[in-house]
Structures are given as structure tokens and as C-alpha cells.
Amino acid sequence: MSELKRQTELVETIVLKYLPDPEDRHQHTVIEAMNYSVTAGGKRLRPLIMQETYRMFRGQDEVVEPFMAAIEMIHTYSLVHDDLPSLDNDTLRRGRETTWKKYGDAMGLLAGDGLLNYAYETALKSFDLIEKEESLFDTSPETAYSRYQSCAKALRILADKAGINGMVGGQCLDVEASLNNMTLTEEELLFIHEHKTAALIQAAFMIGGALAGAGKRQIERLERIGYNIGVAFQIRDDCLDVIGDPAELGKNTGSDEKDEKRTYVTLHGLEQSEADERRLTEEALELLEGLPGKHDFMVELLMSLLGRRN
Amino acid sequence: MSELKRQTELVETIVLKYLPDPEDRHQHTVIEAMNYSVTAGGKRLRPLIMQETYRMFRGQDEVVEPFMAAIEMIHTYSLVHDDLPSLDNDTLRRGRETTWKKYGDAMGLLAGDGLLNYAYETALKSFDLIEKEESLFDTSPETAYSRYQSCAKALRILADKAGINGMVGGQCLDVEASLNNMTLTEEELLFIHEHKTAALIQAAFMIGGALAGAGKRQIERLERIGYNIGVAFQIRDDCLDVIGDPAELGKNTGSDEKDEKRTYVTLHGLEQSEADERRLTEEALELLEGLPGKHDFMVELLMSLLGRRN
Numbered sequence: 001m002s003e004l005k006r007q008t009e010l011v012e013t014i015v016l017k018y019l020p021d022p023e024d025r026h027q028h029t030v031i032e033a034m035n036y037s038v039t040a041g042g043k044r045l046r047p048l049i050m051q052e053t054y055r056m057f058r059g060q061d062e063v064v065e066p067f068m069a070a071i072e073m074i075h076t077y078s079l080v081h082d083d084l085p086s087l088d089n090d091t092l093r094r095g096r097e098t099t100w101k102k103y104g105d106a107m108g109l110l111a112g113d114g115l116l117n118y119a120y121e122t123a124l125k126s127f128d129l130i131e132k133e134e135s136l137f138d139t140s141p142e143t144a145y146s147r148y149q150s151c152a153k154a155l156r157i158l159a160d161k162a163g164i165n166g167m168v169g170g171q172c173l174d175v176e177a178s179l180n181n182m183t184l185t186e187e188e189l190l191f192i193h194e195h196k197t198a199a200l201i202q203a204a205f206m207i208g209g210a211l212a213g214a215g216k217r218q219i220e221r222l223e224r225i226g227y228n229i230g231v232a233f234q235i236r237d238d239c240l241d242v243i244g245d246p247a248e249l250g251k252n253t254g255s256d257e258k259d260e261k262r263t264y265v266t267l268h269g270l271e272q273s274e275a276d277e278r279r280l281t282e283e284a285l286e287l288l289e290g291l292p293g294k295h296d297f298m299v300e301l302l303m304s305l306l307g308r309r310n
Numbered sequence: 311m312s313e314l315k316r317q318t319e320l321v322e323t324i325v326l327k328y329l330p331d332p333e334d335r336h337q338h339t340v341i342e343a344m345n346y347s348v349t350a351g352g353k354r355l356r357p358l359i360m361q362e363t364y365r366m367f368r369g370q371d372e373v374v375e376p377f378m379a380a381i382e383m384i385h386t387y388s389l390v391h392d393d394l395p396s397l398d399n400d401t402l403r404r405g406r407e408t409t410w411k412k413y414g415d416a417m418g419l420l421a422g423d424g425l426l427n428y429a430y431e432t433a434l435k436s437f438d439l440i441e442k443e444e445s446l447f448d449t450s451p452e453t454a455y456s457r458y459q460s461c462a463k464a465l466r467i468l469a470d471k472a473g474i475n476g477m478v479g480g481q482c483l484d485v486e487a488s489l490n491n492m493t494l495t496e497e498e499l500l501f502i503h504e505h506k507t508a509a510l511i512q513a514a515f516m517i518g519g520a521l522a523g524a525g526k527r528q529i530e531r532l533e534r535i536g537y538n539i540g541v542a543f544q545i546r547d548d549c550l551d552v553i554g555d556p557a558e559l560g561k562n563t564g565s566d567e568k569d570e571k572r573t574y575v576t577l578h579g580l581e582q583s584e585a586d587e588r589r590l591t592e593e594a595l596e597l598l599e600g601l602p603g604k605h606d607f608m609v610e611l612l613m614s615l616l617g618r619r620n
Contacts, residue, residue, distance in 0.1 A: 020474060026501050027479035029486055034474070081423060086396070086415040105396040106485045109419070110478060113391060113426065117473040120430050124469060127462045141451040148458045152437045155465075159434060163427040164330060164344070168420060169337035175416050176339055191336050 003297055004304055011044045011051060011068065018069035018122050033103040033111035034118065037076050040094045045233075046071045046204040048301055053208025053222065056293030063129045063147075067154055067207050070123035074162050075200055077115035078171070084108055087175065095250035116162075123158060126151050126211070146213075154207045161203035170195025177262075184262045190231075193264070197237075198230025205229075221287055228284035233305060235277045238263040239270060240310070248310045274307070281306050313607055314614055321354045321361060321378065328379035328432050343413040343421035344428065347386045350404045355543075356381045356514040358611055363518025363532065366603030373439045373457075377464055377517050380433035384472050385510055387425035388481070394418055397485065405560035426472075433468060436461050436521070456523075464517045471513035480505025487572075494572045500541075503574070507547075508540025515539075531597055538594035543615060545587045548573040549580060550620070558620045584617070591616050 019038060022031040047068035054064040083090040083098040084105055091101045100108025130151060134144040160166060170192045177184055177192075184192070205222040214222070240249060241256045242265055256263045265273050281302060288295055288302075329348060332341040357378035364374040393400040393408040394415055401411045410418025440461060444454040470476060480502045487494055487502075494502070515532040524532070550559060551566045552575055566573050575583050591612060598605055598612075 025479075026498065027474055027482045027505075030478065030482035031474055077423075081419060084396075084419065086394075086419055104489065106489060107482075109391060109394065109396055110482055110485060113387075113422070114474045114478045114482075116423065116426055117469060117478060120465075121469040121473055124462065124466050127459075127466075131459075141455050145451050145455040145458060148455060148462070149437075149441075152434065152458070152462075155430075156434050156437075159427060159431040163431055164337055164341055164424045168340065168424045168427060169335075172337045172340035172417075172420055172424075175420060179414065179416060188336065195337075 004300055007048060007051075007297065007301075008044055011047045014051075014065050015044065015047060015069050015072050018066060018125075020118060029103070029107060030110050030114050033099055033107050034114050036102065037080050037099045037111060037115065038073060040096060042076075042094060044072060045305070046075055046200060049201065049204040049226075049229075049298075050208040052298045052301060053205050054212045056291060056295070056298065057209055057212035057214050057218075061212075063126050063133070063151075064208065064211050066122050066125040066129070067158070067211065070119040070158065071200065071204055071207070073115045073119035073122065074158070074167075077112045077119070078167055078200075080108060080112040080115065082171070084112075090251075092251055119158075119162075120155075123155060126154070150211055150213055153210045157203050157206045157210060161199040161206075166195055166199035166203070170197070170199065178259065186267060189262060189264065189267065193231050193234040194227065197234040198227050201230035201233065202226030218291060221290060225284045225287045228280040228287070229302060229305070232277045232280040232284075235264045235273050235280075236305065236308060238265045239273055239277070240308075241265075242270065244309065250310065278306060314610055317358060317361075317607065317611075318354055321357045324361075324375050325354065325357060325379050325382050328376060328435075330428060339413070339417060340420050340424050343409055343417050344424050346412065347390050347409045347421060347425065348383060350386075350406060352385075352404060354382065355615070356385055356510055359511065359514040359536075359539075359608075360518040362608045362611060363515050364522045366522075366601060366605070366608065367519055367524050367528075368522035371522075373436050373443070373461075374518065374521050376432050376435040376439070377468065377521065380429040380468065381510065381514055381517070383425045383429035383432065384468070384477075387422045387429070388477055388510075390418055390422040390425065392481070394422075400561075402561055429468075429472075430465075433465060436464070460521055460523055463520045467513050467516045467520060471509040471516075476505055476509035476513070480507070480509065488569065496577060499572060499574065499577065503541050503544040504537065507544040508537050511540035511543065512536030528601060531600060535594045535597045538590040538597070539612060539615070542587045542590040542594075545574045545583050545590075546615065546618060548575045549583055549587070550618075551575075552580065554619065560620065588616060 015038065019035050020031050022028040022035065050068050050071060051064060054061065079093065080099045082088050083093060084100050090098050092098065099111055103111065127148065130147045173188060174192045174196055202223050205226040206219050209219050209222045241253050244253050246253050284302060285299060288298060325348065329345050330341050332338040332345065360378050360381060361374060364371065389403065390409045392398050393403060394410050400408050402408065409421055413421065437458065440457045483498060484502045484506055512533050515536040516529050519529050519532045551563050554563045556563050594612060595609060598608060
């Protein structure tokens with residue numbers, strides 16, 4: 001089994017471990033819908049990046065796990081709300097019915113709300129893990145305080161990159177553009193890519209670093225790496241909407257063309273897009289070299305995205 | 311000017327201070343829609359309760375302010391999403407158009423998401439205020455750590471009471487009941503009231519206490535007070551849907567009857583409902599007596615809810 005496959009399975013276990021239990025409760029339907037969305041699979045790219053960044057700076061440790069699950073919940077809630085009839089009206093994702101298609105649009109809305117909120121409930125569990133660890137090793141109050149601060153810093157990054165100055169902000173311009181049939185400028189399109197897609201990938205790198213005690217300059221470098229990887233990822237998505245195979249992708253292609261949507265590919269052409277995807281990735285790998293720890297798996301992970309087919 | 315009016319105006323200023331600035335940005339529409347929803351007015355009950363509980367335990371202090379704004383944002387996001395066509399399909403709230411009616415349902419959805427996420431961004435600012443305060447007074451790391459812990463505790467309460475085990479959980483059963491024309495049992499109706507309405511009012515009391523350093527038993531008592539006040543508040547809402555004046559309420563009445571919805575009033579009758587509202591409030595005031603600090607304004611605030619007309 002490849003290291004990527006092995007790590008993805010490990011991450012899968014961690015994400016599942018933090019999902020709520022539907023049990024026999026009055027709110028079991030919304031919990032089922034939340035879990036249906038999260039367990040639909042996917043690359044688990046954000047938690048993989050976060051865990052590996054944390055390892056580079058600090059090694060293996062449980063404290064990062066709640067944030068790994070949390071970022072995947074936020075990514076998933078954004079897909080669940082995107083798919084709703086009032087936004088993209090999509091019925092198929094990752095080869096199965098979208099959440100609202102299966103549970104109705106009222107429950108799709110609530111499942112998204114539930115996931116976003118549960119992401120914060122989950123990330124906050126890192127504080128408990130730190131408290132447990134501190135009392136276990138009977139560390140000094142200075143150490144305890146400083147680890148608590150790193151957790152607060154990670155929460156701030158998550159909230160900032162997920163919200164109106166990050167993912168939701170990008171989503172907003174994207175929605176306005178389609179509602180008003182706007183022809184996006186290159187700058188506007190880049191704003192959408194940076195915010196809607198790259199912000200959460202930046203958060204994955206930055207939170208991994210922040211939680212592990214990385215310094216300010218190192219976190220800024222992680223932010224730049226995340227920017228490059230995030231924008232490259234979105235360029236690839238735009239390419240796949242043209243040249244991808246619906247069976248491999250688990251979703252329909254050609255939707256951008258059908259919607260006459262301006263994308264990186266319509267602006268720059270396929271060849272230039274693929275060249276830019278490669279350049280952004282290579283720049284990210286160069287930036288990575290200035291960071292501590294072993295980089296073998298991070299390089300493998302980032303290279304696996306380049307030219308991906310789904 | 312009555313003390314209640316004066317305090318409400320103070321709280322209003324604090325809530326507005328923490329709203330995002332739309333400026334001239336690509337995401338200005340979603341920010342405008344968020345601010346439109348929050349500035350629609352309302353009683354500001356949750357931040358009022360939170361501030362007064364904090365005062366009882368610790369006195370006047372800036373650290374509670376971000377949480378006061380945050381809880382109002384969460385309350386508002388829940389109304390914005392509730393009003394959407396896929397849920398209640400309401401067009402009028404607090405005497406003006408609902409958010410989706412004014413900005414379209416795609417932007418209504420995003421404004422709700424933006425508000426929920428921004429609530430956490432905002433609450434996290436309490437950590438900054440604590441850091442500033444600690445460095446200002448050059449306190450011991452033990453003190454700094456313990457204040458940080460109280461802030462983490464407040465965040466946990468907020469996330470728990472706003473999510474699937476709180477507000478979203480209550481909303482879920484309420485939605486399922488209307489979609490499936492379920493006749494609610496008394497126990498199910500109470501579950502909805504406890505979760506959809508009381509949970510966030512409990513959070514207001516509990517966060518005020520937790521942030522101010524209240525002990526475990528005191529926070530449990532605050533939770534019970536919040537339960538009583540929250541359920542009494544919802545009973546009053548059910549009464550007002552029957553006997554309220556639409557002009558005073560700023561929304562349409564009779565919707566429960568029209569929807570053949572089972573409410574506290576349909577289950578117990580108007581007279582019993584009003585008696586229960588009073589009993590729950592009086593019990594809360596008795597519980598309050600066991601807590602430290604001055605209670606004059608808290609009593610005035612809670613009594614102002616009893617038999618309210620809007």
C-alpha cells in the first residue's frame with residue numbers, strides 16, 4: 001500500500017472518530033444527514049496536510065486530531081450548502097445523491113449549519129487534550145499557558161479562513177457573479193479562487209504549524225505554500241470540468257461551459273492553465289524546503305495533486 | 311430613562327461595535343446582509359443577560375463583550391435561516407423584510423453561514439483581551455492560564471448550546487414535525503422548547519458566569535435559571551401568536567393556528583400557559599437568590615419578560 005493510501009486511511013479513522021453519534025435521539029435525522037455528508041469520502045486533503053505539517057514541527061501527537069476533523073467538517077458543510085437548490089442545485093456528488101437530495105432541502109440546510117457549528121465544538125476538544133497532557137506531565141504553568149495560546153491561535157486561523165474574509169467571502173462573489181451574469185475580471189476570478197478554495201487549504205497548513213508551536217515567520221511561509229497549493233488545486237478543478245471523466249470524478253462535468261462560467265481555463269486556455277498549476281506547485285515545494293522536519297511525505301502528497309484525474 | 315432601556319442601548323453599542331465593516335470589498339454584499347439582519351433590532355435579551363451575569367460575579371469588564379456580540383450573531387443567524395423559503399418561508403420580521411426577501415435566498419443562506427462563523431471569530435477576541443489585560447497587569451502565568459481556561463470554557467458552552475445538542479437539535483425536530491405533519495407529544499414539544507429556545511438563553515447565563523470565574527455548581531445553577539427563563543419565554547411566544555398584536559410584534563400572528571401547529575397553548579390552554587410562564591419565572595428568581603452580587607437589574611430584566619406584549 002502506498003504511503004499516501006495508508007495515511008489517508010489513518011486520517012479517515014480520525015475524522016470518523018469525531019463525528020457525532022445519532023443514537024436514538026430526537027435530533028437523529030440531522031446527525032444522520034451530517035454524517036452522510038462527511039462519510040461520502042473525498043481526498044481528506046485538508047486534514048492530511050494539517051497532520052503532516054504538525055508532524056514536521058512537532059512529531060506525532062493527538063492534540064491536532066480535533067482540528068483535523070473540524071476542518072473536514074467545515075469543508076463538507078460548504079459543499080452541502082453549495083449543493084442546495086438555492087445555490088448550485090446539484091444532485092450528485094462523489095458518486096451519490098447530495099445531502100439535500102437525500103434528506104430534503106430543509107434538512108440539507110440544517111445539516112450544513114450543524115456541521116459548521118460542530119466543527120467548532122470539535123476543535124475545542126484540543127483544549128481538553130492539552131489539559132490532560134499538562135496534568136499528566138505536570139508541566140509548568142508557563143508551558144500550559146503557551147500550549148493553550150497555540151490552540152487559541154489555531155482557532156483564530158480556522159475561523160478567519162472559513163468566514164467572510166476567507167471561504168464564505170469567495171463564495172459570496174461567486175454567487176453574485178452567477179446571479180447577475182457578471183463577466184468576471186481576472187482579478188475577481190483570482191479573488192474567488194483564493195478565498196473559496198485556497199483559504200481552507202492555507203488554514204490546514206497554518207493550523208498544523210500554529211498548534212505545533214511554529215513561529216510567526218514560519219506560519220506566514222505556510223500561508224504562502226497553502227496559497228499556491230490551493231490556487232493550483234482550483235486550476236486543476238477547472239481543467240477537470242473540461243477534460244475530466246464523470247465516472248472517475250463522481251460528478252458531472254461540463255457544468256462551467258453549460259453555465260457559461262468564466263474559469264481559469266476559459267481565461268487562459270488549457271495549456272497555460274496546466275503550466276500554471278505546475279509552476280505554483282513547484283514554487284510551493286521550494287518554499288517547503290525552508291521549513292524544519294522531514295518533507296518526504298508532504299512532497300509525495302502535494303505531487304499527487306498535480307495533474308490529478310479526480 | 312429606565313435602567314432596562316439604558317442597558318439595552320449600551321448593549322446595542324457593543325453588538326454594533328463587533329459587526330464587520332462592509333467597506334469596498336468583493337464580499338460586501340454578504341457583509342451588508344449580515345449587518346442588515348443584526349441591526350434589525352430586537353430585545354438583545356441574550357447579551358443583556360450575559361453582561362448582567364458577568365457583572366454579578368466579577369463587575370464591569372471588557373472581556374465579556376465579544377461573547378455578547380457573538381451570542382447575538384448566533385441568535386440572528388438562526389432567525390435568518392429559519393425565515394428561508396425552504397424552512398418557514400417568512401417575509402416579515404421585526405417590522406421589515408426578512409434577509410432573504412431583501413437579498414435573495416442564496417445571499418440569505420450565505421449571510422446566515424457568515425454570521426454563525428463570524429460569531430466564533432468574534433468570541434475568540436476575548437482571548438486577545440485577556441492577553442492584553444494580563445500583560446498590562448503583569449500577572450502570574452497561573453492567573454493568565456486560568457483566565458484563558460475560563461474563556462475556553464465559555465467557548466465550549468456557546469458551541470454546545472448552539473449546535474445539535476442545543477439550538478440546531480431543537481430546530482431539527484421542529485422541522486421534521488412540520489414536514490411530516492407529526493402530532494407532537496408533550497415530551498417532544500418540550501424538547502423543542504428546551505433546545506430551540508432555552509439553550510441559547512442558558513448559554514447567556516452560563517457564559518456570563520464561566521467567563522467571570524464562577525464555579526461548577528454556580529454554572530449549573532445558572533443553567534437551571536436559563537432553562538426556566540427560556541421555556542417561559544417560548545410559552546409567552548406561543549401565547550403571543552394567539553393574543554398578540556401584529557403591529558406591536560412586528561410580525562404576523564396566527565401562524566401556528568394556520569399551520570395547525572401544536573404549541574404549548576394548544577396543549578394546555580391560554581390560562582394554564584400564562585400560569586406556567588409565571589411559575590417558571592418565579593422559580594428562576596428564587597434560584598437567583600443563591601448567587602453572589604447585586605440582583606436588582608437582573609430581576610428587573612427577567613420580570614420585564616413576564617407577560618410581555620412583543
